[in-house]
Amino acid sequence: MEPYLPVIWAGVIVVAVAMYVILDGFDLGIALLFPTTSDEAERDQMMNSVAPFWDGNETWLVLGGGGLWVAFPLAYSIIMPAFYLPVIAMLLGLVFRGVAFEFRWVAKPSHLPWDIAFFAGSLVAAFCQGVILGGLVEGVAVANGAFAGGPFDWASPFALMCGCAVTTGYALLGATFLVMKTEGRIADHARQIAKRLIIAVLVFMAAVSLWTALSSERIAERWFSLPNLVWLAPVPLVTALVGFGVWRSLERGGEMAPFAGTIALFLLGLLGLAISSYPFIVPPSVTLYDAAAVPASQMFSLIGAMITLPMVLAYTVFVYWTFRGKMRPGQGYH
Amino acid sequence: MELDGLLLARVQMALTLAFHILFPAFTIGLSAYIAVLLALWLRTGRDVYESLARFWTKVFAVSFAMGVVSGIVLSYQFGTNWSRFSVAVGNVVAPLIGYEVLTAFFLEATFLGIMLFGWNRVPPRLILVAASLVALGTAISAFWILSANSWMHYPTGHEVRDGIAYPVDWLKVVFSPTFPLRFAHMLTAAYLTTAFVVVATGARHLLAGRHVEAARIMVKMGVGMIAIVAPLQLVIGDHHGLDTAEYQPAKLAAMEGHWDGSKAAPLVLFGIPNAAAERNDYEVAIPNLGGLIIAHEWGGRYPGLKEFEPKDRPPVLMPFFAFRLMVGIGVVMIAAGLVGAWLMARRRLFEARWYLVWQSWMWPSGFLAILAGWTVTEVGRQPWVVTGILRTADATSPVVAESIAGTLAAFFVIYAVVFGIGIFYVNRLLVRGPTPGTTAAAEEPLTNRPIAAALPGGRDAIDAREGQP
Numbered sequence: 070m071e072p073y074l075p076v077i078w079a080g081v082i083v084v085a086v087a088m089y090v091i092l093d094g095f096d097l098g099i100a101l102l103f104p105t106t107s108d109e110a111e112r113d114q115m116m117n118s119v120a121p122f123w124d125g126n127e128t129w130l131v132l133g134g135g136g137l138w139v140a141f142p143l144a145y146s147i148i149m150p151a152f153y154l155p156v157i158a159m160l161l162g163l164v165f166r167g168v169a170f171e172f173r174w175v176a177k178p179s180h181l182p183w184d185i186a187f188f189a190g191s192l193v194a195a196f197c198q199g200v201i202l203g204g205l206v207e208g209v210a211v212a213n214g215a216f217a218g219g220p221f222d223w224a225s226p227f228a229l230m231c232g233c234a235v236t237t238g239y240a241l242l243g244a245t246f247l248v249m250k251t252e253g254r255i256a257d258h259a260r261q262i263a264k265r266l267i268i269a270v271l272v273f274m275a276a277v278s279l280w281t282a283l284s285s286e287r288i289a290e291r292w293f294s295l296p297n298l299v300w301l302a303p304v305p306l307v308t309a310l311v312g313f314g315v316w317r318s319l320e321r322g323g324e325m326a327p328f329a330g331t332i333a334l335f336l337l338g339l340l341g342l343a344i345s346s347y348p349f350i351v352p353p354s355v356t357l358y359d360a361a362a363v364p365a366s367q368m369f370s371l372i373g374a375m376i377t378l379p380m381v382l383a384y385t386v387f388v389y390w391t392f393r394g395k396m397r398p399g400q401g402y403h
Numbered sequence: 404m405e406l407d408g409l410l411l412a413r414v415q416m417a418l419t420l421a422f423h424i425l426f427p428a429f430t431i432g433l434s435a436y437i438a439v440l441l442a443l444w445l446r447t448g449r450d451v452y453e454s455l456a457r458f459w460t461k462v463f464a465v466s467f468a469m470g471v472v473s474g475i476v477l478s479y480q481f482g483t484n485w486s487r488f489s490v491a492v493g494n495v496v497a498p499l500i501g502y503e504v505l506t507a508f509f510l511e512a513t514f515l516g517i518m519l520f521g522w523n524r525v526p527p528r529l530i531l532v533a534a535s536l537v538a539l540g541t542a543i544s545a546f547w548i549l550s551a552n553s554w555m556h557y558p559t560g561h562e563v564r565d566g567i568a569y570p571v572d573w574l575k576v577v578f579s580p581t582f583p584l585r586f587a588h589m590l591t592a593a594y595l596t597t598a599f600v601v602v603a604t605g606a607r608h609l610l611a612g613r614h615v616e617a618a619r620i621m622v623k624m625g626v627g628m629i630a631i632v633a634p635l636q637l638v639i640g641d642h643h644g645l646d647t648a649e650y651q652p653a654k655l656a657a658m659e660g661h662w663d664g665s666k667a668a669p670l671v672l673f674g675i676p677n678a679a680a681e682r683n684d685y686e687v688a689i690p691n692l693g694g695l696i697i698a699h700e701w702g703g704r705y706p707g708l709k710e711f712e713p714k715d716r717p718p719v720l721m722p723f724f725a726f727r728l729m730v731g732i733g734v735v736m737i738a739a740g741l742v743g744a745w746l747m748a749r750r751r752l753f754e755a756r757w758y759l760v761w762q763s764w765m766w767p768s769g770f771l772a773i774l775a776g777w778t779v780t781e782v783g784r785q786p787w788v789v790t791g792i793l794r795t796a797d798a799t800s801p802v803v804a805e806s807i808a809g810t811l812a813a814f815f816v817i818y819a820v821v822f823g824i825g826i827f828y829v830n831r832l833l834v835r836g837p838t839p840g841t842t843a844a845a846e847e848p849l850t851n852r853p854i855a856a857a858l859p860g861g862r863d864a865i866d867a868r869e870g871q872p
């Protein structure tokens with residue numbers, strides 16, 4: 070079992086990141102849509118649609134970061150200093166959006182500052198997450214097992230574009246979530262926005278893919294050499310199909326399908342990144358195996374994860390089920 | 404001027420930790436209190452328990468949100484600010500944090516949703532279950548984080564090769580020798596802190612003659628808790644100190660301002676430790692008593708700071724004063740508990756205005772004692788971050804000092820503003836007090852919430868009920 074531990078742990082972390090991106094993605098995304106309406110009741114409803122979930126959603130981020138440290142301490146110790154400024158900016162963004170969930174209600178009727186904090190905090194957090202992702206794909210300067218670059222190494226055009234891409238993607242998740250969870254004016258409004266966002270998201274996905282393939286020989290080789298080309302060609306094809314499906318379903322009044330389709334798009338994007346990066350955890354020099362914690366540590370934590378994660382998933386489902394169904398205007402969970 | 408990255412990183416860690424601990428200190432106790440209120444409500448059916456539970460749930464929600472966001476910052480700081488620490492002891496410490504996420508954070512964060520928003524979706528019994536699980540989650544969270552922290556104070560169950568720690572015996576890692584009492588001391592501290600806030604809130608309302616029935620319950624429950632737990636804390640703290648004497652003698656010497664171990668140890672009541680001269684200025688001390696307390700023998704001896712090389716000595720000033728502040732507050736708390744219990748026995752608790760006035764000012768005492776206690780513990784373990792394995796100076800990240808300075812300034816400003824406003828909001832909720840009898844729970848959500856906002860006039864109605872303009 071020992072030789073597989075790093076791969077299993079990489080799988081656990083990918084699951085945590087995927088859960089995070091999808092779950093917190095839609096509540097960050099809803100905040101990103103705040104400026105598209107100035108109606109207080111609509112904003113109430115938007116916030117309420119995620120209020121019972123956001124904290125659990127965000128915990129996947131703690132698991133992603135914590136899991137990276139647990140299983141790959143070396144990678145953790147390189148990535149965090151390398152992305153020092155965007156990581157801390159992201160955390161501070163999350164401070165604003167997290168407290169806004171509660172402060173906004175307590176502050177009423179003078180809650181406008183917390184509307185702004187909710188939006189701006191989410192924007193900063195989403196953008197920084199994209200930048201970190203992009204910067205990581207591009208690679209990090211490492212010497213003697215430690216980060217060896219400067220404070221602004223991450224600030225490349227590619228990473229900044231990834232920041233915009235992730236932000237747009239979250240907004241789409243948020244919009245399609247609203248299509249699913251609300252009805253009336255706000256759902257119509259979200260549907261209109263989602264139709265525009267899906268096109269932007271597909272453009273971004275194409276741009277990110279081509280850019281990585283063209284700028285890195287290693288990645289180009291991974292995708293375009295034979296027989297990989299044959300095996301991997303379905304990934305972009307399926308992505309394009311799903312994207313088209315989301316758009317069609319939005320046109321035709323689909324309620325669940327656009328959200329499900331958007332999730333699929335995110336998962337495909339993640340899969341693409343994993344294919345491009347494997348076996349590196351910190352491209353272009355540190356592999357999963359270099360960075361792995363000793364087997365005794367990976368094993369100890371894995372036992373815990375295998376017992377608790379199914380329980381976590383079960384009660385997460387329970388909570389979502391408790392708050393199932395559409396929210397009608399004026400109806401809150403509070 | 405050359406910026407000192409190490410110092411900046413330490414100040415940043417101290418600042419973010421100190422802000423964070425204020426919220427757990429309160430939410431650990433409050434979640435348990437809310438669960439008790441809910442249980443009482445379900446057993447007795449009295450409306451006052453329900454309105455109290457709902458009132459404290461509102462306060463809890465705001466505090467918990469601040470605890471969560473400040474905690475997430477901390478979990479990433481191990482990597483951003485202490486990356487060499489993350490590698491050197493990651494094999495041992497990280498799994499403990501991992502267990503905290505898996506067993507505690509998900510539990511509390513998920514059931515929080517039901518506890519806060521489930522009132523018109525699930526039966527009350529399930530709210531009680533959710534609140535109990537949240538309370539359990541906060542205690543489990545304290546368990547793991549204090550286990551990690553205690554291991555850093557006195558590591559056991561590991562071996563070190565090439566400067567990297569490897570786990571050998573997980574049971575010894577999790578239950579390192581200073582852990583059991585540190586965990587007990589911290590949990591007790593959290594319950595005490597909450598009890599003082601509850602009593603102060605009740606006392607304020609009693610003094611103002613508002614919400615009398617609810618206020619009496621708060622005062623009575625809180626005082627009962629304090630009367631039992633405050634003396635207990637002294638006992639736990641005393642034993643905790645004996646652990647310190649055994650495992651971290653240099654820290655203990657700093658706490659006691661004890662320089663010369665070759666003589667019978669006095670108990671220093673006051674003084675200003677002078678590290679350069681290796682003595683205390685203006686010292687007021689009781690001869691021999693220190694030896695009695697620490698070595699449990701009249702004229703007993705224990706190591707003084709002079710026995711440690713200067714490079715292995717912790718700073719003295721901060722642990723010395725912080726320790727006196729904590730113990731001083733502890734003694735005042737015991738007095739508050741005993742006097743309150745005596746008044747209660749004589750049925751004069753609610754009439755003794757002087758006592759209520761005193762208690763109405765005691766709400767910050769727990770927070771102060773906790774900050775003081777952590778200052779003792781953390782400054783006292785310097786210059787080590789992991790005793791005997793890694794010095795704080797060797798634990799830093801390869802990040803330029805300017806980055807740390809910039810983010811430190813951002814933390815300082817943002818925390819002060821955001822958490823300052825948050826504490827102001829909490830206070831406003833406390834002043835407003837519980838809203839009486841809301842048995843129509845199903846339609847009537849936690850006040851000032853969406854229905855109020857969405858339906859025209861709704862908010863006015865609620866404001867009117869709460870006596871607000």
Ligand code: HDD
Pocket residue numbers: 124127128131420423424426427430431466467468469470471472473474475476477478479508509511512540541542544545548549589
């Ligand atoms: C004695 C208790 C205690 C101590 C010493 C700490 N914490 Fe804490 N923490 C809690 C008790 C707690 C809690 C009671 O579980 C919190 C506080 C309020 C809350 O909302 O949950 C929490 C929240 C919390 C969260 C958010 C969890 C969530 O999403 O629900 C994180 C990531 C951390 N903490 C991390 C840390 C780290 C890295 C610490 C030290 C370096 C730390 N905490 C010290």
Ligand code: HEM
Pocket residue numbers: 413414416417420421423424485548549551552774777778781782785787788795
């Ligand atoms: C929550 C209550 C806590 C408070 C108020 C607190 C306080 C402090 C303070 C004041 C410092 C700075 C000490 C100095 O540099 O002189 C510090 C440092 C530190 N603490 Fe704690 N601490 C707490 C809990 C913890 C826990 C639970 C952990 C780990 C599991 C931890 C890990 C650290 C680390 C890594 C440093 C930085 C290195 C150092 O300066 O020693 N702390 N803390």
Ligand code: HEM
Pocket residue numbers: 584585586588589591592593595596636637639640641643644645646647651654729730732733734736768769772773774775776777778779780781783
């Ligand atoms: C009444 C007498 C008290 C005594 C004798 C006492 C003793 C101690 C000692 C010896 C330590 C340092 C342990 C070490 O780092 O090795 C400590 C730490 C601490 N104390 Fe106290 N304490 C008392 C009261 C309190 C009170 C009333 C509170 C809060 C309400 C409190 C909260 C803390 C905290 C949070 C810490 C740091 C964490 C830890 O190491 O446990 N203490 N205490």
